[in-house]
Amino acid sequence: MPDTASRPFTAAAFNQYLAEHQLMAARCETCGALHLPPRAICPRCHGDQLTWQATSGRGRLAAFTAVSIVPTALAAEGHGRDNPYLCGIVELDEGPKISARLLGLDPRHAAAIQIGTPVQAEYLTRGEGDRQTTLLAFRA
Amino acid sequence: MPPRATPLPRGVAVVGAGMSQFGAFPDKSGRDLFVEAFLEMRRALDKGFDPASVDAVYVGNFSSDLFEGQAHTAPLVTDAVGLLPRPATRVEDACASGGVALRQGVMAIASGLADVVLVGGFERMTKLPTAEVTDTLAAAGDTLFETPAGFTFPGFYAAIATAYMHRYGMTPEHLMHVALKNHANGALNPKAQFNVTLADWMRGRVEAARKKGKPLPAWQSEMDFLHDDGANPQIAWPLRLFDCSPITDGAACLLLAAADRAGEFTDRPIHIIGSGQASDAALHDRDDLTSLGAARLAAGQAYAMAGVTARDIRIAEVHDCFTIAEVIATEDLGFFEPGHGYGMAEDGVTARAGAKPINTSGGLKSKGHPVGASGVAQAVEVWKQMRGEAGPRQVPGDVPLALTHNVGGTGNTAVVHIFERRN
Ligand SMILES: [Zn+2]
Numbered sequence: 172m173p174d175t176a177s178r179p180f181t182a183a184a185f186n187q188y189l190a191e192h193q194l195m196a197a198r199c200e201t202c203g204a205l206h207l208p209p210r211a212i213c214p215r216c217h218g219d220q221l222t223w224q225a226t227s228g229r230g231r232l233a234a235f236t237a238v239s240i241v242p243t244a245l246a247a248e249g250h251g252r253d254n255p256y257l258c259g260i261v262e263l264d265e266g267p268k269i270s271a272r273l274l275g276l277d278p279r280h281a282a283a284i285q286i287g288t289p290v291q292a293e294y295l296t297r298g299e300g301d302r303q304t305t306l307l308a309f310r311a
Numbered sequence: 312m313p314p315r316a317t318p319l320p321r322g323v324a325v326v327g328a329g330m331s332q333f334g335a336f337p338d339k340s341g342r343d344l345f346v347e348a349f350l351e352m353r354r355a356l357d358k359g360f361d362p363a364s365v366d367a368v369y370v371g372n373f374s375s376d377l378f379e380g381q382a383h384t385a386p387l388v389t390d391a392v393g394l395l396p397r398p399a400t401r402v403e404d405a406c407a408s409g410g411v412a413l414r415q416g417v418m419a420i421a422s423g424l425a426d427v428v429l430v431g432g433f434e435r436m437t438k439l440p441t442a443e444v445t446d447t448l449a450a451a452g453d454t455l456f457e458t459p460a461g462f463t464f465p466g467f468y469a470a471i472a473t474a475y476m477h478r479y480g481m482t483p484e485h486l487m488h489v490a491l492k493n494h495a496n497g498a499l500n501p502k503a504q505f506n507v508t509l510a511d512w513m514r515g516r517v518e519a520a521r522k523k524g525k526p527l528p529a530w531q532s533e534m535d536f537l538h539d540d541g542a543n544p545q546i547a548w549p550l551r552l553f554d555c556s557p558i559t560d561g562a563a564c565l566l567l568a569a570a571d572r573a574g575e576f577t578d579r580p581i582h583i584i585g586s587g588q589a590s591d592a593a594l595h596d597r598d599d600l601t602s603l604g605a606a607r608l609a610a611g612q613a614y615a616m617a618g619v620t621a622r623d624i625r626i627a628e629v630h631d632c633f634t635i636a637e638v639i640a641t642e643d644l645g646f647f648e649p650g651h652g653y654g655m656a657e658d659g660v661t662a663r664a665g666a667k668p669i670n671t672s673g674g675l676k677s678k679g680h681p682v683g684a685s686g687v688a689q690a691v692e693v694w695k696q697m698r699g700e701a702g703p704r705q706v707p708g709d710v711p712l713a714l715t716h717n718v719g720g721t722g723n724t725a726v727v728h729i730f731e732r733r734n
Contacts, residue, residue, distance in 0.1 A: 182455040208456045214592075234600050236469035237548040238461060242446050245461055252544070258461035259470055260595045268595040270460035281548035286477035306459055 180211040180221055189305040192294045194228045196267060197221040207267035227264050228292030230309065232285070235259030237278035248297075255279065261290055261309050272308035316615040319421040322570025324580035325730070327356040328694040330687075331433075333504045333561035333679035341375055341435035344562035344681075345388040348431065352564040357577035364575070365566075366425035368399040369416045371409035371432030372683035377447045379435050394429065405451035406632060408432060409563065409686025410717030410726035416567045417586050417728075426569045432688070433562035434681035444558050448682075451720045453593040465555055467594055467721045468633040469547035474600035475635060476549070479650035483549045486634035487537045488657040490553045490676060493631060496663060497673025499704035504559050504679030509533045516542065554634040559679030563688035578734075581697050585619070585729030587612025594721045601650075603722030606643040610716070613727040614645075621645030624729070625710045626696055627667070628689035630718040631674040637661075640716050641669060644727070668706045671696060686717035686726065697732045 178184040180197050185208055188195040197209035201218030207226070212219050238245070239255045250256045257273035274293060276284050290309035297304050329351030331344045339347075353360045370385045381387070385399035402412040409432030416430040436444060448464045462470070475481055490509070497503035498511065507515070513528075513536050520527050530536045537543050543551045566576065573580035589608035591597065597604060614620060621644055629644065631637035642652040646667050655661045661669035672678045672692035675685055693713035695701040713730045 234470035234474040236462075236466045236473065236550075237545070238463055238466045238469075239545045239547065240441070240445060240463065240465065242449055242458070242461075242463055243442050244446075246442060255545070255548070256461055258466060259473075260600065270457045270462060270593070270595045272461055278548075286473060304459075 178223060180209040182208070185209050186305065189294055189307055194226045194292045194307065195223045196226050196265070198224045205265055205267055207263065207269050230261040230263040230290055232273070232288040232290055232311070233260045233262045233268055234286065235273060235281070235284060237281040257281070269307065272306060273311070274308050275311040316618075318584065318616060318618070319417070319586070321421045321423060323417045323420045323583045324568055324570050324573040325565050325583065325690065325694055326568045326573050326576035326580050327352045327360075327566035328564070328691040329353070329355050330502055330563040330684070330691045331561050333502055333559050333681060335437040335504075335558075336560045337437070339435070339560065341372070341379055341381070341384065341433045341560075341562070342388055342391050344435060344560060345431055345433045345564070346391050348433070348562040348564040348684075349392045349429075352566060356566065357579065358575065362393055364427045365394055365397055365429050366427050367416075367419055368394055368397050368429045368431070369402055369412040369419070370399065370683075371402050371412035371686060373403060373405055373408050373434055373451070374447055374682070375435065377450070378439060388431065388433070392429070404724040404726075405719035406630065406680070406682045407686055407717045407719030407724040407726050408683040409688070410715065410728070411588065411686065411719075411724065413565065413687060413690060413728060414586050414588055414726055416565075417583055420567055420569050426572050428567045429564065430567055430687060431562065431564040432684040432686060434683040435560050436558045436681060437560050441558070457593055457595070463547060465547040465550050465633065468635050469550045470594070471600055471639070471721070472549050472635040475639065475653070478601050479653065481638070481653040483551075484534070485653045485657060486549070486554055486638070487534060489631070489634040489637050490537070491533055492656045492662055493637075493670050493674040493676040496671050496704055497677025499702070500673045500678055503673045503677050504557055505673070505677045509536065509553075550633055550635070556632045556675040556680035559681040561679055561681035561684050561688070563684045563691050565687055565690055565694075579698055579732075581694055582731045582733060583728055584731045585613035585617030585727070587616070588724070588726040591723050593723070602639060603643055603718060603725055605722050605725035606640065606716060606718060606727070609725040609727040610644050613714070613729050617729040617731070619712060619729065623712050624714045625712050626671060626693065626706055627669055627714040627716060628672060628674070628692050629669055629716040630685070631670055631676050632680060632718070634676065636718065637669065637674065640718070641667075644714065644716055663704060663706050671701065671704055671706055686715070689715040689717060690728065690730070693730050697730060
């Protein structure tokens with residue numbers, strides 16, 4: 172993998188950073204906007220000069236849900252009606268928001284979960300060998 | 312982009328409308344359902360149907376590819392209704408496919424390229440098991456950055472609900488009243504998938520338990536039923552089963568004509584005087600999680616084009632794929648201030664006899680949500696209400712202006728139309 176400066180602004184590059192346990196955003200050199208997930212074109216100023224920038228991985232819960240009727244990928248992880256999981260949207264301290272799994276909170280008592288709960292990025296590994304992927308999560 | 316305040320360059324009217332039965336039909340293909348809707352529309356044409364008059368066909372369909380293993384469906388349904396070799400175009404904008412197909416038809420006529428257009432929509436969803444339907448619907452989200460987080464479609468709207476509850480103090484009980492209201496309307500719609508009130512539904516469950524010799528449920532009211540984790544299980548907290556629109560097979564059709572030719576088909580056309588459409592980013596990339604920006608923009612365009620305001624609209628069919636979506640829709644359309652929409656079902660304001668009847672058809676919630684058909688079926692309902700043909704669910708008084716609001720994904724697409732009856 173090439174060094175930070177020359178990685179393309181693609182989902183594959185973002186996911187490679189996740190595999191390296193880094194949550195990386197794209198900063199627009201022209202207007203300064205920070206984008207997460209990364210973008211090759213800044214939607215604010217339409218500039219195409221962007222650079223990768225590490226984030227703190229710290230943020231707060233902006234929205235969430237506990238999912239009981241699950242997609243096949245999550246069923247394969249053992250989730251379902253009797254074993255819901257949490258996912259949501261986190262607003263990073265740096266400003267951008269991102270969708271992610273949520274850890275360290277009880278999906279069976281979702282009513283007790285508070286919007287604004289501080290969370291920290293974590294990285295979940297799924298699959299093996301060539302099929303290994305790293306998923307973004309946040310832990311309360 | 313400021314709303315374009317000019318009217319359509321050429322008037323467009325709905326001259327016929329029809330829909331299939333909505334429900335689960337193991338023995339019908341999407342094509343069969345489309346034909347059923349087309350035949351009802353054809354029979355509804357006051358002055359008969361001349362196939363030679365039709366210039367083009369637009370078909371809303373989300374994913375016949377995944378649901379039925381059939382792509383390139385527009386020429387197939389056009390053939391099935393005998394309209395080859397007209398140009399036939401499929402339109403896909405997730406759950407807004409039907410509403411956007413309608414807009415394409417409007418644009419074709421307004422541009423002068425066509426005089427008469429068939430607009431249809433269909434979806435045949437129940438062939439797949441629920442888990443695969445869940446996967447297919449989730450594909451309307453961002454599969455690179457949203458679905459890996461575990462978001463399902465109910466999950467997206469559930470997350471919107473948590474943000475809304477936190478900001479405005481709504482509770483899940485408020486959403487239950489939206490479901491109650493829409494089931495009350497759907498009970499009066501013979502085409503609805505759930506053609507029963509919640510009270511009827513509960514009686515059915517009690518009767519089934521009695522026949523099987525099982526203990527009888529202790530529900531004293533609809534709210535008891537809706538709070539019962541067994542009868543109304545969590546799907547994605549805080550949304551339960553009865554907060555979600557069902558998985559549905561169905562189709563709907565409209566015949567549009569240039570306003571100056573509408574008289575060939577009917578003396579009572581319904582004119583389309585406003586049309587708006589906008590797009591938006593993934594849910595996490597929006598400043599506000601309690602409103603759909605694309606719906607606000609689409610509504611602004613449609614109101615400006617029509618020269619009317621939210622207050623002028625007598626009834627609306629809005630995209631209640633989930634109960635929370637109806638609440639937010641009524642705020643995005645300007646019917647209620649932000650944070651004020653959630654109590655309107657409980658207070659009766661959005662009931663058939665209320666000040667602003669919403670989803671008199673039963674909505675997606677009770678009528679059913681065959682994804683690509685829904686935006687077209689909304690227009691079928693306002694057609695009936697505006698012509699006084701809605702039977703027992705007809706709203707009291709005159710309906711000179713009505714609106715449809717159709718959303719794709721989590722608001723990545725929104726399309727709004729405003730309809731006017733002039734005689
Ligand atoms: Zn920029």
